[in-house]
Amino acid sequence: MLTNTQRIGLTLFLIGFALFVGSLSLSRYQLTDAVLTSTVKKEQLAAVESATSGMQGTVYGSAFGFVSDFKSAIAKLNDGYKARNEKDKIINDDYAFPVTKAASIGFFPDNSLLFFCLSLLLCVGGALLYIIPKKRQLPGIKNNGVFHNPATNRGWIGIVIGSFLIGFYVLLYFYPEYLTNWVLMFDPLSRLLNGGPASQWFVYGTLYTLAILVMGVRMLVKYRGNPYQQIRTVSVMFFQTCFAFLIPELLSLFNQPAQDLKNMWPLDYSFYFDYRLDQKIQAGTFGLFLLVWGTALWLIGVPVMTYFFGKRWYCSWVCGCGGLAETLGDPYRQLSDKRLVAWKFERVVVHGVLVFAVVMTVAVLYTYVSGQSALFGFLDSYSLRSGYGFAIGSIFAGVVGTGFYPVMGNRVWCRFGCPLAAYLGLVQRFKSRFRITTNGGQCISCGNCSTYCEMGIDVRWYAQRGQDIVRSSCVGCGVCSAVCPRGVLNLENDDETNRMPAINPILLGNDGIRVNV
Amino acid sequence: MKHIIIIGNGIAGITTARHVRQQDDSARITVISAESEHFYSRTALMYIYMGHMTYEHTKPYEDWFWKKNRIDLVRGYVGEVDTGAKRIRLIDDTWLDYDALVIATGSVSSTVNWPGLDATGVQGLYGLPDLESMEHHTRDIDRAVVVGGGLIGIEMAEMLHSRHIAVTMLVRDTHYWSSTIPAEEGELIGRHVRQHGVDLQLQTELNEILADDNGHVRAIVTTDEREIACQFVGLGVGVTPNVSFLKTSGIELGKGVLVNEYFETNIPDVYAIGDCNEFRAPIAGTDGSPRKAIEQIWYTGRMHGETVAQTLCGNRTAYQPGVFFNSAKFFDIEYQTYGTMNARLAEGEKTYYWEHPNGQQCLRINYAAKGEGVVGIHAFGLRLRHAVCERWIREHRPLPEVLSQFQQADFNPEFSENYTDQLAGKAPPRKSWLQRLF
Ligand SMILES: Cc1cc2nc3c(=O)[nH]c(=O)nc-3n(C[C@H](O)[C@H](O)[C@H](O)COP(=O)(O)OP(=O)(O)OC[C@H]3O[C@@H](n4cnc5c(N)ncnc54)[C@H](O)[C@@H]3O)c2cc1C
Ligand code: SF4
Ligand code: SF4
Numbered sequence: 044m045l046t047n048t049q050r051i052g053l054t055l056f057l058i059g060f061a062l063f064v065g066s067l068s069l070s071r072y073q074l075t076d077a078v079l080t081s082t083v084k085k086e087q088l089a090a091v092e093s094a095t096s097g098m099q100g101t102v103y104g105s106a107f108g109f110v111s112d113f114k115s116a117i118a119k120l121n122d123g124y125k126a127r128n129e130k131d132k133i134i135n136d137d138y139a140f141p142v143t144k145a146a147s148i149g150f151f152p153d154n155s156l157l158f159f160c161l162s163l164l165l166c167v168g169g170a171l172l173y174i175i176p177k178k179r180q181l182p183g184i185k186n187n188g189v190f191h192n193p194a195t196n197r198g199w200i201g202i203v204i205g206s207f208l209i210g211f212y213v214l215l216y217f218y219p220e221y222l223t224n225w226v227l228m229f230d231p232l233s234r235l236l237n238g239g240p241a242s243q244w245f246v247y248g249t250l251y252t253l254a255i256l257v258m259g260v261r262m263l264v265k266y267r268g269n270p271y272q273q274i275r276t277v278s279v280m281f282f283q284t285c286f287a288f289l290i291p292e293l294l295s296l297f298n299q300p301a302q303d304l305k306n307m308w309p310l311d312y313s314f315y316f317d318y319r320l321d322q323k324i325q326a327g328t329f330g331l332f333l334l335v336w337g338t339a340l341w342l343i344g345v346p347v348m349t350y351f352f353g354k355r356w357y358c359s360w361v362c363g364c365g366g367l368a369e370t371l372g373d374p375y376r377q378l379s380d381k382r383l384v385a386w387k388f389e390r391v392v393v394h395g396v397l398v399f400a401v402v403m404t405v406a407v408l409y410t411y412v413s414g415q416s417a418l419f420g421f422l423d424s425y426s427l428r429s430g431y432g433f434a435i436g437s438i439f440a441g442v443v444g445t446g447f448y449p450v451m452g453n454r455v456w457c458r459f460g461c462p463l464a465a466y467l468g469l470v471q472r473f474k475s476r477f478r479i480t481t482n483g484g485q486c487i488s489c490g491n492c493s494t495y496c497e498m499g500i501d502v503r504w505y506a507q508r509g510q511d512i513v514r515s516s517c518v519g520c521g522v523c524s525a526v527c528p529r530g531v532l533n534l535e536n537d538d539e540t541n542r543m544p545a546i547n548p549i550l551l552g553n554d555g556i557r558v559n560v
Numbered sequence: 561m562k563h564i565i566i567i568g569n570g571i572a573g574i575t576t577a578r579h580v581r582q583q584d585d586s587a588r589i590t591v592i593s594a595e596s597e598h599f600y601s602r603t604a605l606m607y608i609y610m611g612h613m614t615y616e617h618t619k620p621y622e623d624w625f626w627k628k629n630r631i632d633l634v635r636g637y638v639g640e641v642d643t644g645a646k647r648i649r650l651i652d653d654t655w656l657d658y659d660a661l662v663i664a665t666g667s668v669s670s671t672v673n674w675p676g677l678d679a680t681g682v683q684g685l686y687g688l689p690d691l692e693s694m695e696h697h698t699r700d701i702d703r704a705v706v707v708g709g710g711l712i713g714i715e716m717a718e719m720l721h722s723r724h725i726a727v728t729m730l731v732r733d734t735h736y737w738s739s740t741i742p743a744e745e746g747e748l749i750g751r752h753v754r755q756h757g758v759d760l761q762l763q764t765e766l767n768e769i770l771a772d773d774n775g776h777v778r779a780i781v782t783t784d785e786r787e788i789a790c791q792f793v794g795l796g797v798g799v800t801p802n803v804s805f806l807k808t809s810g811i812e813l814g815k816g817v818l819v820n821e822y823f824e825t826n827i828p829d830v831y832a833i834g835d836c837n838e839f840r841a842p843i844a845g846t847d848g849s850p851r852k853a854i855e856q857i858w859y860t861g862r863m864h865g866e867t868v869a870q871t872l873c874g875n876r877t878a879y880q881p882g883v884f885f886n887s888a889k890f891f892d893i894e895y896q897t898y899g900t901m902n903a904r905l906a907e908g909e910k911t912y913y914w915e916h917p918n919g920q921q922c923l924r925i926n927y928a929a930k931g932e933g934v935v936g937i938h939a940f941g942l943r944l945r946h947a948v949c950e951r952w953i954r955e956h957r958p959l960p961e962v963l964s965q966f967q968q969a970d971f972n973p974e975f976s977e978n979y980t981d982q983l984a985g986k987a988p989p990r991k992s993w994l995q996r997l998f
Binding site for chain 2: 521
């Protein structure tokens with residue numbers, strides 16, 4: 044039951060959120076020469092100016108009209124070039140986003156800082172007011188009402204949130220020109236941190252970090268009494284704030300290649316792309332360090348750390364995708380699919396993505412070294428990488444990965460799509476000291492563990508047979524152990540040889556039967 | 561082809577079916593049950609009500625499992641067993657022939673003949689129909705009374721509490737669960753339950769249930785003549801074997817179906833396992849301690865099933881339980897027990913008791929006065945390693961050795977407070993900044 048403070052918190056949050064989303068519609072747009080001069084390349088300026096001359100003087104009430112007029116003007120221009128066979132003049136630059144941003148006029152752009160402070164303050168403050176009063180309850184994990192609540196049982200609130208997230212990701216990746224007002228709001232913060240104006244990625248990064256921090260506090264409150272959960276939550280909050288957010292911004296402030304030092308190939312699939320290699324080579328010693336560090340991380344760090352601690356060291360302690368899943372996504376962990384068919388599907392898809400990532404990277408490097416675009420004469424590295432970027436990088440990781448939290452659970456991407464998770468999982472499965480120990484015969488088959496396993500592992504299947512759980516997909520979040528009402532499960536790193544003992548069909552406690560196994 | 565019919569798809573019946581199939585590919589296996597189409601975990605009933613899970617989540621095996629393993633499921637109620645003709649009659653008058661019959665029909669909630677018992681909104685909790693009726697009768701109510709100081713009573717209290725229904729718990733004795741745990745532990749649980757806002761009334765018994773004009777419960781009266789208003793009464797006064805349908809079958813009954821250590825009844829090829837049986841002669845665990853004649857817990861149901869499956873597959877095997885173990889959870893406090901732990905110390909036994917200063921965790925080890933060999937261990941708010949506790953008890957390791965090596969039995973999650981030092985009298989460590997903040 045909500046306390047009054049919580050009600051106030053929720054109300055403030057909703058107001059702040061409405062303000063934030065509503066702000067997208069608050070600008071008017073006017074195309075002027077000044078706007079074009081500041082955004083369009085010199086050699087294309089004259090052409091763009093004349094193509095869009097019809098728009099000049101018009102004040103658009105919404106981004107939709109403005110963007111559509113602008114895009115059709117450019118398309119018409121390009122059509123002309125095509126017809127006249129002037130291929131070299133065709134404009135491939137995406138001007139819609141910078142032009143729309145620069146063309147914003149009116150009350151909002153002048154007061155965007157006010158909107159920024161007000162909406163974020165209300166959102167964050169309101170959320171904390173909602174979360175923190177739960178501290179007064181006694182420690183102990185309360186999943187009361189999870190399957191009665193339309194926000195967490197795939198009910199209408201979940202569908203609304205999911206649709207919002209999907210819409211957000213589609214705009215972010217493919218139509219950022221409709222998000223320019225947010226970018227305007229974040230300009231001051233961006234200038235403060237990295238010296239330049241904000242991009243939609245800066246907005247995304249900041250919101251992402253805020254989500255992890257605020258929902259991280261929720262985790263700290265919810266899992267009071269379970270230090271493992273609390274400590275790993277602090278860890279993901281730390282790595283997101285410092286490694287994923289602050290350090291790269293500061294690096295670019297000092298004109299260094301911005302790199303998230305904890306992210307690694309193949310999750311960071313563009314790590315070996317030509318422009319990023321060039322950027323590092325140009326940056327001299329520091330760039331070289333980044334290259335070596337990034338390579339050592341997956342080549343040496345992954346096998347060594349995973350051998351000792353299991354893949355959890357990365358997936359539920361360090362990773363940014365994991366960080367979001369474990370904080371913002373925690374309310375949805377019970378929605379993962381536990382069926383055997385889902386596991387079969389998962390193995391094919393996630394390892395398929397790993398193969399795709401490796402082949403794509405090899406092809407890209409081959410092109411980089413040899414100058415030839417086709418590997419083996421038929422694998423075109425440019426289409427491979429753009430295909431990967433679109434299908435895996437944008438659709439899978441973003442739109443599906445996060446957008447479907449409220450429908451398919453919080454680890455859709457990590458489970459089905461992440462090539463790094465697949466790689467870590469192979470190490471965990473075949474060469475690691477990590478396992479989840481089952482406590483003798485104490486399981487009552489209640490199903491809490493399986494239900495709350497975000498990776499869709501049917502933990503109970505193993506627990507009720509007294510078998511230790513060694514699964515490549517387990518991210519070691521420890522929630523199965525936390526929610527087990529009988530103390531059956533424990534995450535342990537121990538001697539590698541004893542983690543998969545021969546399975547005795549008769550569980551501990553029944554001495555009458557001796558079975559030869 | 562041998563046809564094995566199992567009545568009851570609970571843990572006992574299903575374990576039998578699975579183990580028979582593992583060893584015998586050809587036997588025809590039919591499991592008949594009235595309550596549900598598929599096996600579900602009875603122990604998870606409370607979590608369905610509390611919204612932690614749905615009914616689907618409580619099924620330990622996916623629905624395709626049964627077909628794949630050729631275990632035929634029949635939904636129906638067995639009204640009669642005709643042991644002479646080796647057949648059973650379902651309530652819809654179909655007859656099924658068996659070569660071997662396993663009775664695994666579980667329990668029913670017990671009641672005491674209180675006046676007013678038939679008022680609506682008064683019930684126990686054993687199966688899915690009870691859950692449904694509880695769901696129905698507790699919608700939009702704000703006061704409930706739970707009668708009984710056992711495991712199901714406290715689960716009902718927690719269930720109601722999760723729905724923000726004020727709960728009064730009536731417990732006959734001076735502390736909670738006095739039939740099984742000593743006073744310190746009973747008080748620890750009592751404190752915890754009260755902290756949650758449950759009105760725990762000790763040394764209080766139910767005398768009468770009062771109904772309103774519509775026949776719906778409106779209050780209860782205690783033996784000391786206090787009236788407590790409520791709209792729901794949960795009865796948690798124990799369970800009894802579900803064997804009434806066998807009265808005319810010729811199968812010998814005590815409280816439960818009487819069996820020997822092979823689970824054989826007085827009729828050949830008829831076996832009884834799980835909650836519903838009763839041993840004619842007492843059985844002892846391998847640690848030498850006697851077991852109850854009627855064992856009504858999940859784990860023993862499973863062990864009965866594992867054992868009788870051997871016999872059904874031609875390898876006649878006596879039931880030989882090991883060191884006793886059990887577990888439960890009281891709101892947020894987990895409980896595990898191993899070996900023999902009586903509420904009152906037995907002759908010739910001594911006890912070691914440690915309680916954390918937070919008053920929410922404790923450990924008790926009972927040991928023989930002579931030789932200090934450990935006979936039983938239980939813990940509240942701590943997780944212990946089953947295999948280690950079992951070994952210590954089986955080998956009667958002396959108390960000082962057990963205490964000094966207690967680390968081995970620690971099964972708490974990583975980063976939990978190290979309490980094993982405190983067993984030797986050290987002060988608890990200071991709280992970390994995280995614990996102080998949250
Ligand atoms: C709420 C609750 C919580 C519990 N928690 C725990 C716990 O934490 N730990 C623990 O150890 N134990 C616990 N128990 C006890 C445990 O669940 C039982 O001991 C165990 O389920 C018994 O299993 P069984 O297979 O013998 O019978 P059951 O599970 O009762 O199965 C018997 C089945 O047979 C069916 N049946 C009966 N008669 C007929 C008939 N004539 N025809 C057709 N079908 C019939 C019934 O409908 C039922 O489905 C709990 C019990 C309850 C009610
Ligand atoms: S098995 Fe347990 S630790 Fe592993 S991912 Fe699932 S819930 Fe987390
Ligand atoms: S939560 Fe614990 S008791 Fe329940 S099924 Fe899982 S391991 Fe078994």
